[in-house]
Each structure stands twice: as C-alpha cells, then as structure tokens.
Amino acid sequence: MTRFTNSLTNGLTRRGLLRSGAGFAGAGLIGAPALVSSANAQSKFDWKQFKGEKIDVLLVKNPRADLIQGAEKAFTELTGITVSSEQVPEQQQRQKAMIEFSSGRPSFDVSFISLHVQKRLAYKGKWLEDLKPYIADATLTSPDFDFADFNKAGLAFATQSDGSIQTIPQFVDYWMVYYNKELFAQKGLAYPKSMDELMKTAAALTDPSKQIYGFVSRGLKNANIPVWTSWLLGQDQQTVSPDGKLLTDTPEAIWAAEFYRKLNKEYAPPGTIGFNWNECQTTFMQGRAAMWLDGIGFATPLEDKTKSRVAGKVGYGITPPGPKAHHSATFADGIGISRGSSKAKKGAAWLYIQYMTSKKEQLKLIKSGAGSPARQSPFADPTVNEGSIFPKDYFECLLGSGKIGEPGLPAIIPVTEFRDVFGVALTNMLSGADPATELKKATEAFKPVLDKSEL
C-alpha cells in the first residue's frame, strides 16, 4: 500500500492538530491524559493526505445515516475531502447497490452493505475492496482507529470466506423482546425466562375483548423470516449448515415454525399475516400488544412521548432461551469501498470509513439511541447512559444480546429469494397450512436456487 504514501504531501497545520485533538477529546476518552495521547497519535497521522478529493457515498436511510451526514462537515474540515452522500431506503438501496455494482461502474465510492443480506453477493460479485491492507498500513490508518475494538459478531459479519475484510461493521442489530411493563404488572407477570414460558405469558396477557394481545410479530412474507429463525436459534440450529446444506425441514425447523404459528395465530392481533415492523410497532406503541419480538433498532420512537403511548413503560428483554440454546438473532451493516473507484478516491473513501466508524462516532450512535454500535468501547464508556431516553435495561439488553448473537439469516447469495420462499411458507401456515408440509415444499423449491447460486 506504499502507493498511497506518495500523496503524503500536506503537513498537518497547528490548527488542524488542535481541532482533531479536541474532536477526539469530545469522544469521551476519559480525561486529560487521553487527550494528550490522542493528540500525539494524531500528529503522526496525516488526515489531509487526500485533500481536494471528492467522494460519493450511498447510505441506507436510517437514524445512523443521519448521524453520519451530521458528521460530514467536521470530516471535510479535518481532511479537505468533499463528500456527497445520499440516503436511500433499505430496499431500494440494496437494489441500487446490486444494479450499480454489477454494472461495474457504480456511481459511488463508498456504500453501506446490509451484511445479513448482501455479504456473500458482494464477495462473489467482487464489489468491494479488501480493507486488510489499508488497516495494516500505518500511513493510511490512524493509530487510534483500534481495529481490535470491534466486537466478535460485527467482525464475523465483516469477514468473508477467504478471510478478507471488505467492510467495516458499523451497526449490529439484535433481535429481542419489547414488553409493556404496565400490562405485565396488571397481571402480576414477570418477563419470561424461556420460550415455553413466553408462550404461556402471551396466553395469559391476551384479552381480545379489550383488544389487548399477548404478543405481536411480523407476518408479512420476507419480513417474517427473522421471527422464525429467532425461535429456531433456541434449538441451536441455523437455516443453512456451514457446508451449504438446507436445514429448513428438520424437526427443529418444524418446531420453530409451529411455535411461530401458535404465537402469531392465537396471541397476536388479527391481520398479523400482513404485518411488517411498522404495523407491529404501531400496535405496540398504542399499548395493544404486551410483547413484540423485533430488532432493537426500532426502540427510539417507543420512548418518544409525542408518538408513543407506552413511553417510559417499555421493558427490553433479551430473547429468552429455547429448549437447547440461548441465542439472539443478529444482523449487521458495514461500510465498504467500491473496487471500481480510482486509487485516490479509494484512499479518501478509507479515511471517510475510518472517521465514521471511529470510537467517537460509535459512541454517538449508542448515545443517540440510533442503534447498537459494532465496537465494544462505547459500552464501557461511563457517559453512555447519561441523559439517555432509554432505561438501564435497554443497555443491559444490548450487552447481553451481544454476548449470545448468532446470524439471523444464512450467508448465501440468494438471501432475498430465501426470505421470499420461506416467508410465503410461513404466511401460508398462518392461514392454516401444515408447517411440516409447507417447509418441505419450500425446501424443495429453494434447493435448486441455492445450488445454482454457488456455481
């Protein structure tokens, strides 16, 4: 990576030094000594080496992208790199990434990747630059980037099958259970300690005459897969084995599907067959569902008194253990550099990624409630829950889930089609079909798709 050192021409000015030092002190690296050390570290690293470059960034529309865009001004001041970024909603962003990367000439230099959906696709399609050489190059990577700080789940998502790291994980989402403490207290119930108990608790809390339901989760095809895999992880099983075999019609998979069906049919409001996260969220925010299984990234509006009727009454529970294991279905977003970009743009893009996934930015992420960071250091920060809208059990749930995180979707190329085919099977079960038959049918339908995808 010495080719980049050629551009090491811009010395660091005093003002730039002070500014960057101050910036990192603001990151909450406790106290004065840290400030000095980070300032010293800064003096060795040249943030201005790609001054004058212009990069295009494709973001996924979410609160984390708001934070990133908010930090772009400071980044430009620090580096002299101009950034033009755009937020595109998840579905269309994946589409855009797919179409433009496949065309070989993407219109952006940096892109977010939903690692739980497009990791393998990005690898096979050779979309992204391997970042390992960048991380190893001291002239390109600031000493305080501290790659070892990223947590296991995030790194597992970011590492490809050949060991290359093509994205830096920015956000890890854990599936957990939101519960309405008020409804629980009315019935004198405690948060369930196992999946079986969760079923019983849901039954006890359901009261259709009052339009109160014990449980709500996604029923819409495609979106409903993580609900099923959450239960399946309780049987200590994934949907696809490491050597690429489908495990979707095993007794465990059928058990999880039956569990899914019973909860969504008997203890959830009618119509969940068409519910995505937003319908579930609305139902829960209106106080009509006692429990809601979904990603923790959806927490922010629940605590917003202008939007939610349950603000201040929400409990955050770790997905309870199943019969054989205790896991939390996990998803992750990462940022990578387009392989098609020019050398200088790649360098500038790397500085952008470093900056946006720094300890400072990751701490901002958790403090603003925008989601769970992929680094460990933010959790250890003493100021993390200062002035937070979230109660203590939110942070405990994040930490606890992080320890038992397992991917919620298989690392295969046709993830979307997987979600679609099995999503339809789950939906059919909700309208009365037999779980074992549906799963068998879906497995048979999907097998050729999977086999073909790896050719």
Next chain:
Amino acid sequence: MTGMPATSLGTGKALAATPPAGHYDFSRKYWLFVLPAVVIILAVIVFPWLFTFFMATQEWQVTGATSFVGLANFYTLFQDTRFLESIGHTFYFTILGVALPVFFGTLAALVFHREFPFRGLLRTIFVMPMMATPVAVSLVWTMMFHPQLGVLNYLLSLVGIPPQAWTYDPATAIPTLVLVEVWFWTPLVMLIVLGGLAGLPKEPYESALIDGASDWQMFRHITLPLLWPFIMIALVIRTIDALKVFDTIVVITQGGPGTASETLNYFLYLQAFQFYKIGYASAVVVIFFVIIVALSLLLLYARQKSKWDA
C-alpha cells in the same frame, strides 16, 4: 367517418366550401410525419423489446457470467406454480378492476351530465383521485386498512359492521386492491363517458318524449347504444392499465399476504429487481408480451375493420 362530432367542426375553415373531388391518394407522403416518432420508438421501445427477447434465452448470473440456455427459462416458467397463479391473479384483478370502474364511471357520468348546484366543484372533487400520485396515496390507504387502528374499520364500527381484514387476509387482498383501483380510476371512465354524453344528439329524445317513453326506456334504447363506443373506449383503457397494475401493489401488499395478490407485473418485478434473475424475468416479459400482443391485435382488428374497411 362515422360519428364526426359537431362540436369540433365549429372551428372549421371556409375551405369546406370546396367540394371534395374524390380521395386523393397521398398515403405515401405521410411517412415523414411519422419518422421522428419512429426513430425514438425504435431506440427506447423496440430496442428494449429485442434485447429482452435475447436476454430471455440467457442464464444471467448475478456475478456477471451469462450463458445461452435456449428455451429453458420458459420451460421452468411453465412449471412455476407461482407464475401460473400470478396469471390467474392478474385476470381476477383485471376483470374486477375493469368492470367496477366502468360501471360506476358510467353511472357518475349520467349524474354529472345533469345540471345541479355546485356541479363544477363537485365534479372537480370527484375527478381528484385520478390525479393523485398512486405511490403517495397508496401509502395513506395502507394505513387506513390497518385492521386494529385503521380509520376504515372505525367507520364500519360506527354503522355496526365488524372489523374487516382488508389487505391483511389472502381472501380479501385482491378485492381490497380493486377497491383502491376503483377509487383511482372511476373518474377517468366518468370523463370519457361524460364526453360522449355531451356529444349526444337531441332529436331522438324529443321524438321519444312525444311517443311517451319512460326515462328508463330512453336510457335503454337511446342513450346506452349511443354511448356504447365511449364505454368501449373506457373498457379498453381500463383493461390496459389494470393488466399492468403495479404501484398500488408494491406499496400496499407487496404481493401478499403470502402470494395472494402477486400479479404478473409484480412477479416480474420480484424476479428482476429482488431476485435479479435477469434471464428468467425477461422470459416473464416475453410471455406478458405475447398476452399483450394477442389482446391488442384483437382490439385493433375490431376497431380498424369497422373503420378503414368501411
């Protein structure tokens, strides 16, 4: 040249005074008028068609590699129950999505043809849905359909009707989408039929009145036959648009619940832009195309035969 409307002749020039000296054969001189349009159509319409035919014979891998597979995509397609079901859904949707707007649109035209206070304002309000951007308004419909919190179920509860599942039940998903379609497109039918009503001659009614015909008799034997060409046009336009319905489905149901509202066009979208099976999706386009060509030849044959052969 039947049915020449008197209204547009009002602006005719005095040239009409010259008697026609038999038809002058000029059909060859008119290709220049068509040329610019042909050039554009070749580039943006015909080229995509040809390219689609080519792609339909390819296995198009996500990673960029493509290979020729002949008709294999079509073979798979006809064994794909989801594809076959989507054709059924398309026809189900189209039949309802044509019949209902045409019925209500004609009815509305008859109502708005009469004079009554605030007619202009009320007609404008009635026509508004047609102008509304489907993507945007469909999002609002989605919320109105929410089984627990939706305003529609609330309104039903006021008149004692139990809550409906709307698009949240496979059985009612397509009828509910048709409801939205009716809301959007009844105004267009109304405008077309209203146009027809405005051009109706007065004489038949006058003589019918003298003969003592009832309102219904006059409608049945005078208005309806005269309006028929306009209703046919509305029917054709509605058929075309209902066949390729997309916006409302992608926003409201995404083809669900399950596959209950997956139409041909949505199936195509799924294959092309969700699963990225370019070759397979192109085969869907080709089949779609065959259906469309068959239909349009049928329509055109009927139309041109009655006109140009006359």
Next chain:
Amino acid sequence: MPHVLRKLLKKLGFYLSVAVLVSPALLVFLWMLSLSLKNELDNTAYPPVFIPSPPTFANYIQVFAQNNFGLYLWNSILVTGGAVLIGLLVGVPAGYGIARGKSAKFAVLILIARMTPALSYLIPLFILFQIVGLVGTKTGLMITHLVITIPIIVWIMIGYFENVPIELEDAALVDGCSPWQSFRYIAFPLARPGITVGGILAFIFSWNNFIFSVVLGGKASRTLPSAVYNSLTFEQISWGPLAAAALLVTLPVLLLTVVAQREIVAGLSAGGLKDG
C-alpha cells in the same frame, strides 16, 4: 300531491347519489389533510382523531427541511415537462401521419407499446444508458419517460385526426397545399382539444411514474414521487409527514386539472377518444 312527492323523492335520490359518488374522494383527501395537520400521537390514535386540534404545520416543515423537496419538484417538472413536450412534438405529427396514411402497422406498434408495462423496459434501458453514460441523469430519465408519453399521445392523436374531416384536406391538397401545410393549417387547429387531452393524460402518467426514477435516478435527478416513496424510513414510519408529502406531490397535477378541467371535458367530448 303524490306527483309532487314523487318528484321530491326523485330529487332526494339524485342528491343522495351525488353524495355517494363524491364522498370517497372527499373523505380520503380530507383524511390525508387531517393526517398532515396532526401530530403522530393523534395520527395513530384509536378511535381516530379527525379534527386536528390544534393544527400543526410541523409535518410540512419537516418535509421541506428533511428532503430536498424543491430540487425533486424541479426534477419532476423537467423530466415530465420535457417528456410531454417531446412527446407532443413528435407524437402529434405521427398521429396525423398514421391516421392519414392509414398505417395499421404503426397503429399496432403504438398500441402494443401503450400496453407494455413500463417495468419491462428498465433492464434494457439501464444497460443502454450505462453504455452512453446516461444513468442517474435527468436527460436519461426524461428519455425513459418518453416510453410513457409517446404511445399515449400518438394513440389519442390517431383517433382525433381520423375524426377531422378528410374532405377539407382533400380540397386543400387539390389546390396545391403540401401535406405539411394541410396538417399545419387545417388538421392541427381542429385537433387542438385532442392535443390538450393527450398532453394532460401523458402528463399525469409521467408525473406519477416512480419506478424509473427509483432504479435509474441518482441523487441529483430523483423525481418527486420516488422521493416520497423513499421517505418511508426503515426504523420509523411517520404518517404525518408522509401525508403532507403525498398531498404536496399531488398538488401540481391537481392544480393543472382544476385549471384545465373544462378543456379536458371539451376535448373528450370532441370525440377523439371514441374511436381511439
């Protein structure tokens, strides 16, 4: 007396049917207006809150603050305006040529083009644009919108010109007029109502199309409807701003219709569509 009563009942029935016809449109638009003027808590409340009290303009402010609304509006105007203008420029003469030349082949081509779903053009056009470097540009988007506007306009114009009496032109041609002059001075003025209808319908369909812009648009060329579609965020859905955005997108076309409604009805009653 019974006669008067019957008349009264008839009148009552008539007004009832007017009310039934108008209320779906009225209710949905009023509900959208209500959503756009309330806060989120009221928007998701059950039983629903109908009258905003107090009304808030926060949703509208948010739409303008969070999105590049002005830019998207301008893009939509350029893309749709350009596509309709070019569509009229080439489509009106083409409709005339096809009608006068009695070219059934072109007529079939146009009808098929009108029926083919826009979606099916996306992949080939994307590949074509990739080669000529038009992906993500407003020009590229405008060209794709021609796929929508040209068939509609040509199709409607064929019907109109067929209804312009050929005798007038025959006479002119015998008197030494060129086909162009007979088009320009005789057929064109007579078909003006049709041009209005064709232009407005093409405008509506082009304005409301969002899938081209979703796939082919870039951040500088996105159109308004796809921007509204994009305003659905994953983590939280906000009905208020959404309704506000929906009303704002629809507003330009709505204004156009209110202004041009008389022309549309006149154009349609001129009979062009009858044989279209």
